[in-house]
Amino acid sequence: MGVEETTAPVANVPWQQITPDAARRLVIAAVEAFAERGYHATTTRDIAGRAGMSPAALYIHYKTKEELLYQISSVGHCLALRLLEDASSGEGTPADRLAAAVRAFTRWHAEHHTTARVVQYELGALSEEHLAEIVDLRRRTDRVVRGIIQQGVDAGDFAVPDLAGTTLAVMSLCIDVARWFGSERRRSPEELGGLYADLVLRMVRPAAC
Amino acid sequence: MGVEETTAPVANVPWQQITPDAARRLVIAAVEAFAERGYHATTTRDIAGRAGMSPAALYIHYKTKEELLYQISSVGHCLALRLLEDASSGEGTPADRLAAAVRAFTRWHAEHHTTARVVQYELGALSEEHLAEIVDLRRRTDRVVRGIIQQGVDAGDFAVPDLAGTTLAVMSLCIDVARWFGSERRRSPEELGGLYADLVLRMVRPAAC
């Protein structure tokens, strides 16, 4: 509903793939509102108002308020997955690729922290079927990162006693950026990505030398 | 309202300091409900029902639904702060104390992940005055952890290029446990505390030897 199946490159302008224009304006308004106050505290009147429409206009483009959330969650998760897959299939050592993945994933959560907040913290409001789809996307995301770390271990570059646990910690660190980013202004998404890539490499590096 | 000022030891039985019994039952019911569905999606009827009372009984013990949230948030933040202060003022090297702090903080977020979820993710629903109080508690919490890391740097035990950023990352890692813990059963709070203490020590350890 509103998303075109496309192999077009991931745009830097967000939500470009959503048409028509009114549907896109609604999604952007919903992201803002959901990020600010949460899904349940946001009214359909508020969303429609931010998009410059009457409440009824929302239901021409989306069957329910939940479908709007699903749209945001779906697009966001697909984007995050593609970011990680790109980093994973890049050039260089496992350390290079892990650093690239963490940098990209962190940057995305910082740069689009409003979207990321909705994507990461409002899963509970999805319907059962929609949630199942999203959970599957998250599993795939996890697998990509675990794969990179596994390769580093196999190559002898990393020393990781608990692969699943370390993967979880790495993902968790990046995701939590969405929670606090914006409340402290001093750090840019790029700087943060660099810092986090460094910290993660330290986590997987062998202790002795 | 319901909290006794006390220097008694932190009890393992949660909410023991809240009297009378009915007020405590309400708090416990509210924690469950808020953690499951979020503050805004929880009704006062649901809370009262879980506590075995009529909706009106809630308002004998708490002026508003928000005051219940504040109670939970306040007690939770004080508890977390005390955990970290205890670890910070303990014996041993900075590395020992940092490990102890991370282990305790992580364990708490895992063991009481329902409470922690409310404490960490429902701040936005607090009133302005209550939020200000809580934000102050969080600043103090942050300072404690930064203090430990600073001591390690001063002693030459740690090599940390960005003190504030690393502190943020350490706290963030522990806090995010509340988001996902419970969805994967395999790990106990103790194991997770050990794993995270190890990962954090790796993050602050000097690279060369």
Added chain:
DNA sequence: GCTTGGCCTAAGCGCTTGCTCAGCCATGAC
């Protein structure tokens, strides 16, 4: 035995919520 005060309930008030519906208006095909 009566009063007091703490704790509770049934009923419901005023309001907001997600969502619907009848109808308006610009556009484009014929």
Added chain:
DNA sequence: GTCATGGCTGAGCAAGCGCTTAGGCCAAGC
């Protein structure tokens, strides 16, 4: 011209919300 169509609005419905009120029950104090 005319008629269908897609995008939109104003008005409003049924349900559910946070919270209040009037009053009942019962143990403790005198």
